[in-house]
Amino acid sequence: MAAVLARAYSKVYKEAGQERVFKDVKKTSWSYNDINILAENRITVLNEYYRPYENVTRGQFALFLQRSASLK
Secondary structure, eight states: OHHHHHHHTTTTSOOOSSOOOBTTBOTTSTTHHHHHHHHHTTSSOOSSOOOTTSOOOHHHHHHHHHHHHTTO
16 A cells, blocks of 8 residues: 555655654565655654554545645
């Protein structure tokens, strides 16, 4: 989900200014940069965990799209 959003909104999202630490996503993971971009743009609100192996609910995805659209 993070990769899809990061690519779809690549012209809208700003690049991550800092490297965040997630307890469940290593910085060497293929998805780390995309997740970090979502966090930078406040598309996802994170604590310490991103939960990359959980399914995204319809409500969560709708919220991500709403937040992304408000950046334009």
